[in-house]
Amino acid sequence: MSSIRRIEPGPRMSAGVVHGNTVYLAGQVGNPGDDVAAQTQTVLDTIDRLLAEAGTDKSRILSAQIWLADMANFGTMNTVWDAWVDKANPPARATGESKLATPAHLVEIIVVAALA
Numbered sequence: 001m002s003s004i005r006r007i008e009p010g011p012r013m014s015a016g017v018v019h020g021n022t023v024y025l026a027g028q029v030g031n032p033g034d035d036v037a038a039q040t041q042t043v044l045d046t047i048d049r050l051l052a053e054a055g056t057d058k059s060r061i062l063s064a065q066i067w068l069a070d071m072a073n074f075g076t077m078n079t080v081w082d083a084w085v086d087k088a089n090p091p092a093r094a095t096g097e098s099k100l101a102t103p104a105h106l107v108e109i110i111v112v113a114a115l116a
Contacts, residue, residue, distance in 0.1 A: 008053075033104055070097065070106070
């Protein structure tokens with residue numbers, strides 16, 4: 001039987017869950033009111049922190065789902081993503097447009113990673 005470890009559990013959800021050799025992060029959002037570049041950077045910084053807490057890093061990301069409130073922000077988000085992503089180990093990725101938690105949230109990113 002494999003163990004489950006929860007990262008930053010709260011009353012409604014955990015920021016991440018480690019099950020077996022896989023880390024599942026909840027959707028991460030940036031600071032409402034920031035522009036899409038700043039929100040994307042905040043999200044990626046949070047992902048780095050949560051992956052480190054789980055015992056892994058961005059080079060082990062298997063897949064990423066990126067949700068934008070407006071696909072017009074795709075290029076700006078990609079500029080920040082491209083500077084951050086491990087170029088030797090890019091994950092499978094999907095990007096789509098969706099209404100997010102509030103109109104002030106412009107980007108949300110969900111990742112699944114392997115443990116180091």
